Amino acid sequence: MNDDAEYLLGVDGGGTSCRVRLSTVAGRVLGEARAGSANVRLGVDKAYAEILKATDEALNQAGLDRSVLARTFAGFGLAGAVDASRCQAVRDFAHPFAAVAVETDAHTACLGAHRGEDGGILILGTGSCGVYQQAGRFDVVGGWGFMISDQGSGAWLGLNLVRQSMLALDGVIAQTPLSQAVLAGFDHSHARVLNWSEQARPRDYGAFAPLVLQFAAQQDPLAIRLLQQCGQDAGDLLARLQQLGARRVCLMGGLSAPLRPWLPEALLGLLCAPVGDAMDGALLLARNLRNNAVQ
Known part of the structure; x- marks a missing residue:
């Protein structure tokens, strides 16, 4: 050299x-x-x-x-x-x-x-974030952290799964095989869920995403509701990128492929592969x- x-x-x-x-x-x-x-x-x-x-x-x-x-x-x-x-x-x-x-x-x-050319991305991983770049100017949609943002992400999916499972444990909503599987990991104990939640980080919630996908394939109603809402929330971010001017958007992140079937059909024409x-x-x-x- x-x-x-x-x-x-x-x-x-x-x-x-x-x-x-x-x-x-x-x-x-x-x-x-x-x-x-x-x-x-x-x-x-x-x-x-x-x-x-x-x-x-x-x-x-x-x-x-x-x-x-x-x-x-x-x-x-x-x-x-x-x-x-x-x-x-x-x-x-x-x-x-x-x-x-x-x-x-x-x-x-x-x-x-x-x-480096004009275009957008929608990251759907543990967190979520949309970015649109045009002539060196960036617009950011979401991505402000788990507590106040991250809709349509794996962490969002896991958090809401745990919330719904707690409602099922309380008898507010009906149990499903998915909620029972989640609660079994905590010995069906409110206290165990609470203690875990006080230490849990976004990646801990995101670790539940594969379980949701697994039970959705078995037509579990809770899994399907969660994925429908997650897809709609991700679609809202995608629609905002379109409003900002994006004509090409790449889906990125570990949840991008599994969540694609749950995105609003009207927005699928925006999607392209990253180069x-x-x-x-x-x-x-x-x-x-x-x-x-x-x-």
Whole structure:
């Protein structure tokens, strides 16, 4: 490798895991790796620890060491980087890179899905978020966290499953095989559900999503009601992206394929396949950062 060579690093820093892709300026991929959560809400230092852990592995694959990071322009798409102060804290951190550009992981997912061209995405995973990008301007729909947002997501599905199961336990609504399966995991105990809920995080609720899908295939009425509502809520986000101007929207996230049959039929014509991933989008950020630096 040329001792003066410059490099690009794209980071897809999600709430569950962080992925990195190292490439040459010409676009040749040199290494990829994964580490733990890079959600900046958990601390900028913790996010960087996971990013650098994955970066070290990518460097190892490329036969490089950390000395090249001083010539590496990095684009970060990070969960929780939703405001200017958090993004500034990431840029100001004592990092080893030539420079760092920061957006949310939803922004970079949108950039990657359309390779920087106009278009939207609807992420349906543990959480949910819609993004529309037009000529470098981003509009965000939802994605404000589990307590106040995340409609149409796996966490929403799990939370409402637990709520409905508690109503069934109280006799307010009829039990179904799905509610019985959920409650069996808590020994049909109100206290056990309560104690679990006080510690549960979005991913814990999201872990119930496969169970809902399994029982929906068996025509369980509770599972079907939950998926109908989840599909309608996701459809509302999709409709808003259309109102903002999106003519192409990529569904992304672990719940996107299973939930597609439950989306409003009138909106299915918007959907298209992504041409790239979030690390491609992060590399676009890094490339723009590098190009601006050398102008």
